[in-house]
Amino acid sequence: MAKKIDRALVADTALRLLNEVGLEGLTLRAIAKELDVKAPALYWHFKDKKALLDEMATVMLRRMNADLGELPARWQDAIATAMRGLRAHLLRYRDGAKVYSGTHFTDMSYADPMERHLRTLTGDGFTPAGAARAWFTASSYTIGYVIEEQAMGPDPVKGGEGYDLAARAERLAAYPLAVAAGEEMFRDHDRGFEEGLAAVIAGIGVTLRGS
Amino acid sequence: MAKKIDRALVADTALRLLNEVGLEGLTLRAIAKELDVKAPALYWHFKDKKALLDEMATVMLRRMNADLGELPARWQDAIATAMRGLRAHLLRYRDGAKVYSGTHFTDMSYADPMERHLRTLTGDGFTPAGAARAWFTASSYTIGYVIEEQAMGPDPVKGGEGYDLAARAERLAAYPLAVAAGEEMFRDHDRGFEEGLAAVIAGIGVTLRGS
DNA sequence: CTTGACAACTTAACAACGTTAAGGAGACTC
């Protein structure tokens, strides 16, 4: 009841609430109520709502890095593991990718894991610039993928009704490839992500390594 | 003064205004004022604000497809041209990528160009599913890239002061690769996009073609 | 002409939002 409130607790509570109400429903008053506090109290800990969202993204990143453990030795596995972890953590929260993307982090906890990942790449034939480019390219793919994934609604293959593919097929009867593409894109996001990720990593090896 | 207002005019005006005020400043009252009309009038043409944003994204897509012309014959060039066009149109508007991503289109004008692009791929050794995966992978990369690009602010190489790289380098003195990565990522977005795109396309050729 | 209907707006108002100003309770210091 009379718990001590600090930045970490606010951000954690906000992330929990995010899963229940989504980004639209994530108001300062709702977060405050969850903390048994009135809305203006949050302004003691954060200068405005954007600062709170930045902190939430930073907490997501910290948790992701905490899950990291030993890095794989092969650079392909290092990138693949990191991107799977990134996607998994973005998917843990409703609209997680939207919250994460385009915020900038409130501390430097990202630097150490990033340095280790980049060192794996440079130790394997990448120039520093090439490693950075590889990292940014894979991250862009992952974030873009998850944004679309979360915007599409629940994965139909996992039970939930995400999108009416039959109706879509009827509207697009004149465009058979577009129909097939829809069925490819709306089904089984896990497999789809892996296929795209494999392509991105393979391409990084071909065009970015050693340049 | 007494122009006829319809959905297309509203969406076009909103897109123009977007460049002046950004997504945060894009209120219904501001859009209405631009049209010499009061805010509730917009509800005659759109059921709510989200429907207007969907229409804006659709207009962006239509303009993109209008710029399309003859498709390149090689599948690599088809994807590269399409993704450069996508990025260029997302960049035409402030927060363009955020508006575009995660909205769903209000008509079927996307189907015909998509079908033609996919046909280029299937005519070049891709299965329908492989072509769809290739398309979605490249689009995810492009959208993710532009979201980060627009969130980072203006390209420092083009004059504007986007981000203080010197201060960043000082904070991260213990992490030399992360410093180098920052300089790679914050400079010259055009070249960075091309390098990542080349990697993605190369990887698509290796892992997705003929499967 | 008048009537009536429909389309395209206006005026007025609502609840909810982010945010600020001012103040109060409780603990810690000198």
Added chain:
DNA sequence: GAGTCTCCTTAACGTTGTTAAGTTGTCAAG
């Protein structure tokens, strides 16, 4: 025991998306 600092409350402001109800213009039917 007075003063200061931290952390929160109460009250309020201006804006936002949105709804309800009424007004104007247009046009066809009788």
